[in-house]
Amino acid sequence: MDGHATSDDCGYKYRRMSGDAAASIRAEVLGSDVPNGYTTVAQADRIGATLGIRPGRRLLDLGGGRGWPGRRIAERTGCALVLADLPLEVLRAAEPLSAGSVVGRVCADGSVLPFRDASFAAVSHTDVLC
């Protein structure tokens, strides 16, 4: 694929539209106030269902920022979520999941992932750099 994300690209993506009025629009339009792309709650649920991930298995949400849609998928399926993105401040802002799931936050470039081979049951990659 052409195009390569930088930390500045990603940081800008999350800094824009980060206030209360913007959050109210996302809550109204997407059903979620987490700033990340164009994935609605219904679409997040569809992604989770098609991934077929089970409780306790590991999901990597690549470019998942503050946790959308990975957090929703983890809360619905009970899988263990790992968020990977470039801006550290965004990963730190990811809210904890409800009981039963674990959040790992990893500052990483998608082209060189710091994980062992075959370490995830599923990977989601939605609206990265949209």
Add this chain to the structure above:
Amino acid sequence: MLRECRRVLEPAGRLAVVVVEPASGLDRAALAEAVRLGPSRITTSAPIRDHVEAAGLRVERLEDWTAELRELLLHTLESMRRLERDLRAEEGNDGWDAELSRKERLLEGVEAGVLRRTFLLARHGASSTRA
């Protein structure tokens, strides 16, 4: 990035990708329009499906989510204009202008038929069968 996704997936693992990309079958002028109107790092070298398959993943499902994106953009733009004063205060005038313009361009690209939003589900595996 997609090869890294394949590497970290278990042998039966699945990858879900959602991406805004150029519509299929565009001529050179329409592709240039997709680049002008689309996301800043839109992939133009090939459809996402080809990139996923080239990474050694087997595509199981491909869906067009463009209609949902259009509805979402229309709704978002309507809400942004309604809350313009608050958003200008939060984002600054330049930020407001840039965000409104970005979403208007994306909607224009969708309505012109040069941009689409694709959902793709793939499974770890070397071979591939086109749908």
